[in-house]
Amino acid sequence: METAIIYATSHGTTEKVANIIASRLDRATLINLKKSAHIDLSQFQQVIIGGSIHAGSIQRKVREFCNTNMVQLLQMRVGLFICAMNEPEFDNELKMAFPEVIRNHAISQRVVGGxxxxxxxxxxxxFLVKKISGVSQTTSKIDDGAISELISRMQIE
Ligand SMILES: Cc1cc2nc3c(=O)[nH]c(=O)nc-3n(C[C@H](O)[C@H](O)[C@H](O)COP(=O)(O)O)c2cc1C
Incomplete structure (x- = not known):
């Protein structure tokens, strides 16, 4: 099964997660939304869409991609993920990140840390990260368990 992993990233973490997912799937193509003008979904059986949360929102490119390709996405197997660091808001951030119809249709949707x-x-x-999260040093909290769960759901035929 051919999988498109379509993502947007601001500082590289979503791209890192997209690469991890690609390395664990049989046949996957990575597509960075900020570098790809036209995306032909017809060659893929399934798609995994990812982005990251900044000031409560996912990248505009991810929202636009979902809205523009809604009809086609609803006929494909879909997985969703977000990178985020504000744990108490994870459920709400995931809910707000993707259109409800796509979330309801998705095989799996996960917050994979960040x-x-x-x-x-x-x-x-x-300044904002220090003020809001109290963090002033590089910190990694990528949730490998959540990534594995997403991948295993996408591998079930
Ligand atoms: C300026 C800034 C604002 C952020 N705002 C949020 C936020 O509102 N909620 C959250 O859960 N994480 C927030 N984060 C954490 C990011 O989601 C996290 O750094 C993520 O790994 C970024 O992925 P990326 O490098 O692919 O963009 C923020 C990070 C930065 C730098």
Whole structure:
């Protein structure tokens, strides 16, 4: 089964997770939404869509991709994931990240944790992360268990 892993990333963590997922699936194609103008979904049997949460929202490119390709996505096997660090908000952030119809249709949807990579942040981002989360050093909290659960659900035919 051919899988498209379609994602947007701001500091590279969603891309890292997308690569982990790709490495554990038989046949997967990675598509970065910020680098791909036109995406032809017809060659794929399933699609995994991922993005990260910044100030409560997923990247606009992910929302646009879901809305533009809604009809086709609803005829495919779909998995969803977000990278995020504010654990108390995980359920709500996942709920807000993708259109309800796509979430209801999805085989699996997971929050896979995330990272704060201080050296990739600009001054304002550093200030906000320190103020809101109290974090001033690079921190990784990628949830490998959640990634594995997503992958195993997508592997069930
Ligand atoms: C400026 C900034 C704002 C963030 N806001 C949120 C947030 O509102 N909720 C949350 O759960 N995580 C938040 N995060 C954590 C990111 O989701 C996390 O860093 C994620 O791994 C980023 O993935 P990316 O590098 O693929 O963009 C924020 C991170 C930064 C740097």
């Amino acid at each position: 990272e704060f990579i201080i050296e990739r942040m600009n001054f304002i981002e550093r």
